[in-house]
Amino acid sequence: MLSYVGRRLLAAIPTLWGVATAVFIMARLLPGDPARVIAGVLATQDQVDRLRWQLGLDQPLPVQYLDFLGRLVRLDLGTSAHYGDSVTGEIASRLPYTAELAFAALAIAVVVGVLGGAAAALRRNTAIDLAISAVSVVGISMPTYWLGLMLIIVFAIQLRVLPAAGADSPAGIVLPALTLGLLSVGLIARMTRSSLLEVLGQDYVRTARAKGVPPSRVVLAHALRNALVPIVTAAGLQLGALMGGAVVTETVFGWPGVGRLLLDSIFSRDYPMVQGLVLLFAVTYILVNLLVDLLYVAIDPRVRYI
Amino acid sequence: MRPPRWIGVVLVAGFLLAGCGTCGTGPGGVRQTSVLTVAIGVDPDTLDPMRQTTTTVANIVQMVVEALGRVDQTGKVQPNLATAWQEAPDAMSWTFTLRAGLRFSDGTPFDAAAVKTNLDRSLDPTSVCPNCGALTHAVKSVDVIDPGHVRLTMSMPLAADVLLGLISTTPYSMLSPRTIQKGTPGYTQQEQPVGTGPYALKQRVKGDHVMLARNDDYWGRRPAFAEQLFRVVPDIATREALVRSGQAQVTLLPPVSDIPSLQKDATVRVLLASGDRSVFFALDTVDKQQPLLQNVQVRQALNYAINRDAIVKSTLFGAADVASAPMASSVFGYCQVPNPYQYNPDQARSLLQKANATGLTINLVAPTGRYLQDFQAAQNVANDLRAIGVNVQGPRTMDWPSYVGTVVVPSAKASVDGHMLGWAPQYLDASQAMQIFDPSQMPPRGLATSYYDNGTVTGLLQKALVEPNRDTRAQEYCEAEKQVWNDAPWIFLWVQKFPIVYSATVTGIGSVPTESFYTVYAQPA
Numbered sequence: 001m002l003s004y005v006g007r008r009l010l011a012a013i014p015t016l017w018g019v020a021t022a023v024f025i026m027a028r029l030l031p032g033d034p035a036r037v038i039a040g041v042l043a044t045q046d047q048v049d050r051l052r053w054q055l056g057l058d059q060p061l062p063v064q065y066l067d068f069l070g071r072l073v074r075l076d077l078g079t080s081a082h083y084g085d086s087v088t089g090e091i092a093s094r095l096p097y098t099a100e101l102a103f104a105a106l107a108i109a110v111v112v113g114v115l116g117g118a119a120a121a122l123r124r125n126t127a128i129d130l131a132i133s134a135v136s137v138v139g140i141s142m143p144t145y146w147l148g149l150m151l152i153i154v155f156a157i158q159l160r161v162l163p164a165a166g167a168d169s170p171a172g173i174v175l176p177a178l179t180l181g182l183l184s185v186g187l188i189a190r191m192t193r194s195s196l197l198e199v200l201g202q203d204y205v206r207t208a209r210a211k212g213v214p215p216s217r218v219v220l221a222h223a224l225r226n227a228l229v230p231i232v233t234a235a236g237l238q239l240g241a242l243m244g245g246a247v248v249t250e251t252v253f254g255w256p257g258v259g260r261l262l263l264d265s266i267f268s269r270d271y272p273m274v275q276g277l278v279l280l281f282a283v284t285y286i287l288v289n290l291l292v293d294l295l296y297v298a299i300d301p302r303v304r305y306i
Numbered sequence: 307m308r309p310p311r312w313i314g315v316v317l318v319a320g321f322l323l324a325g326c327g328t329c330g331t332g333p334g335g336v337r338q339t340s341v342l343t344v345a346i347g348v349d350p351d352t353l354d355p356m357r358q359t360t361t362t363v364a365n366i367v368q369m370v371v372e373a374l375g376r377v378d379q380t381g382k383v384q385p386n387l388a389t390a391w392q393e394a395p396d397a398m399s400w401t402f403t404l405r406a407g408l409r410f411s412d413g414t415p416f417d418a419a420a421v422k423t424n425l426d427r428s429l430d431p432t433s434v435c436p437n438c439g440a441l442t443h444a445v446k447s448v449d450v451i452d453p454g455h456v457r458l459t460m461s462m463p464l465a466a467d468v469l470l471g472l473i474s475t476t477p478y479s480m481l482s483p484r485t486i487q488k489g490t491p492g493y494t495q496q497e498q499p500v501g502t503g504p505y506a507l508k509q510r511v512k513g514d515h516v517m518l519a520r521n522d523d524y525w526g527r528r529p530a531f532a533e534q535l536f537r538v539v540p541d542i543a544t545r546e547a548l549v550r551s552g553q554a555q556v557t558l559l560p561p562v563s564d565i566p567s568l569q570k571d572a573t574v575r576v577l578l579a580s581g582d583r584s585v586f587f588a589l590d591t592v593d594k595q596q597p598l599l600q601n602v603q604v605r606q607a608l609n610y611a612i613n614r615d616a617i618v619k620s621t622l623f624g625a626a627d628v629a630s631a632p633m634a635s636s637v638f639g640y641c642q643v644p645n646p647y648q649y650n651p652d653q654a655r656s657l658l659q660k661a662n663a664t665g666l667t668i669n670l671v672a673p674t675g676r677y678l679q680d681f682q683a684a685q686n687v688a689n690d691l692r693a694i695g696v697n698v699q700g701p702r703t704m705d706w707p708s709y710v711g712t713v714v715v716p717s718a719k720a721s722v723d724g725h726m727l728g729w730a731p732q733y734l735d736a737s738q739a740m741q742i743f744d745p746s747q748m749p750p751r752g753l754a755t756s757y758y759d760n761g762t763v764t765g766l767l768q769k770a771l772v773e774p775n776r777d778t779r780a781q782e783y784c785e786a787e788k789q790v791w792n793d794a795p796w797i798f799l800w801v802q803k804f805p806i807v808y809s810a811t812v813t814g815i816g817s818v819p820t821e822s823f824y825t826v827y828a829q830p831a
């Protein structure tokens with residue numbers, strides 16, 4: 001098991017190197033001079049040139065690239081061109097906000113999604129099933145931006161019970177987490193429904209019922225546990241999608257997480273920050289995938305990693 | 307199959323749990339009256355006064371740190387940390403008398419040595435001070451005469467309005483010398499500014515807010531609000547929602563299209579503050595791809611083609627004044643031109659005919675979200691041009707860094723015939739407003755992106771920069787403005803306003819025409 005984890009982590013290194021290279025090149029393909037953007041349109045050419053020198057942007061690209069990789073190996077992501085602080089420090093101060101938001105959203109998505117999906121499966125072809133399926137489709141298709149604004153209008157302007165923006169009061173997370181979570185509810189509900197329906201048709205479920213196991217135990221212990229593998233996979237992938245969805249949600253709700261930091265950094269051509277954040281997203285994806293694979297062992301005893 | 311009862315139980319429990327985020331905390335964001343909450347759109351990049359490039363951020367920093375002078379609501383320089391100033395008869399030195407007995411909020415005394423430390427830092431060629439302007443090469447040295455007096459020795463004379471205007475801007479504000487000792491990290495970048503201002507920095511959470519607390523030892527009038535919270539809300543609709551829901555008392559730059567409905571809302575007030583940002587389409591006056599634009603008549607024709615009043619009314623919802631000169635009326639040196647470009651498509655067509663420019667083709671670009679309704683208005687402009695028979699390609703749009711990279715380029719690399727820009731001087735003096743017509747400011751050195759070069763105008767601008775007599779100076783700028791207007795290096799459009807929306811529960815929200823807001827003396831209504 002440990003050697004499996006070790007092998008997976010080793011295999012992640014070429015992936016990360018690829019991501020690092022791609023983002024390095026892509027950031028520099030964007031038009032616009034970072035030194036000019038940072039110094040402002042009023043700055044003199046001397047000031048822009050000095051800034052370019054300070055940022056190391058006067059070096060040839062291969063030198064910049066090797067310098068970037070060399071620092072990366074030492075886990076040094078460089079200095080933010082926009083904020084003037086270390087990229088690692090800046091990300092560390094903003095990451096907890098996104099993590100909090102993503103986990104709250106995932107919790108909403110999993111709880112509501114699994115319960116809704118299970119209800120739909122157990123009440124197959126009834127009005128409940130139809131209603132849950134309809135809500136799922138609406139949830140999947142609704143743009144985050146619009147949903148966020150609708151929630152703000154209802155809960156902040158009309159009812160005046162929740163803050164529309166800001167992370168400094170505990171209630172501040174409710175609307176962004178709902179917005180982000182509802183995005184994934186539909187997918188998880190539909191995944192749960194189909195997976196559970198498949199399992200409910202299996203012989204061992206019929207056997208369990210026949211031998212008089214109480215219905216709740218049949219659903220929980222026999223059916224749902226076996227149906228969990230695809231659900232966990234979907235939920236894991238959603239965590240990745242949530243990090244991406246955070247870019248929009250964090251902007252709408254003024255949430256100070258890394259999603260908005262990424263957006264701001266792209267607009268200010270803050271190369272080191274963009275590189276650091278994209279790498280962070282890549283690492284998150286890799287770790288979540290690994291975690292999902294390891295969870296299979298806990299859920300399904302037949303799965304073994306050597 | 308019987309319905310499993312547990313599902314209902316879990317569903318209810320789940321919703322209770324999910325809903326519990328709100329229990330016990332009460333309506334979040336709604337604060338007691340001792341805090342004024344202001345929703346701003348930009349996350350401050352730095353709170354260092356010297357490194358400021360964004361007016362909104364500079365406005366916040368100005369509540370903490372103060373400069374020797376202060377620009378009042380009419381744009382005049384008033385005493386602040388300096389109570390008086392005297393220019394030497396030969397204009398080669400200036401003596402400032404400092405306000406006595408002041409301390410920075412960390413207890414350090416404010417004196418001539420503190421002023422020297424600060425000015426030396428801002429004027430240090432190795433410092434990053436994008437908006438330090440002409441002072442960086444015009445000031446030779448800063449010397450302490452005695453604790454209450456400081457002298458600036460000049461290497462070249464500057465007009466009084468220019469020198470005093472600049473020295474009153476945020477980059478020349480006074481920080482506690484203790485925090486910016488040379489050789490310390492605070493010298494290059496100061497993120498915890500400690501000043502003499504009415505408020506002191508209490509807390510900053512990047513991306514979320516900046517919190518200021520009242521400086522109870524402030525030398526001037528005491529503000530009403532114990533704290534002011536500047537909440538960073540990048541989304542324009544959310545900013546409006548904050549003020550409509552009572553979770554913020556002030557919001558800057560709401561969606562312009564909502565101004566009519568906000569004006570009808572009795573719970574909020576709309577302040578369409580006058581600004582100093584001239585919005586225009588800069589034309590490439592030395593265009594190689596479209597040589598017709600080198601012809602003054604063609605450029606004048608384009609100016610006659612635009613129905614500015616209609617665009618301001620229907621696209622900007624009244625949040626602008628139609629241009630009546632190459633710069634805003636709030637700027638010193640402004641004079642109304644005698645021949646405004648009234649909307650006249652027939653005259654536009656006949657000018658094009660005279661210039662043999664019928665069938666003229668031009669490509670346009672405009673930014674999105676940089677100026678009020680910029681891209682939308684650019685489309686109106688393009689349509690007005692099409693109506694007189696110009697074949698307009700675009701307008702194309704792109705994000706701001708790409709845009710700057712496209713339009714702020716040397717003439718040889720220019721790829722577009724016309725681009726929309728908004729130009730706002732940082733202090734209300736024509737020297738900065740008009741430098742955009744000075745050929746020495748052509749990219750890459752500056753923002754003179756129409757590559758306009760008229761010897762008469764250049765001469766007038768150079769004279770006015772050092773002219774000691776205020777009236778003569780104003781006259782020189784007036785002459786320059788008339789010439790520029792006639793040469794039409796731009797399609798002149800309008801001077802945009804600076805919309806501020808605030809709750810009817812507060813008063814005393816003000817603004818300075820440099821697109822600045824002023825909430826220091828806000829108070830509950």
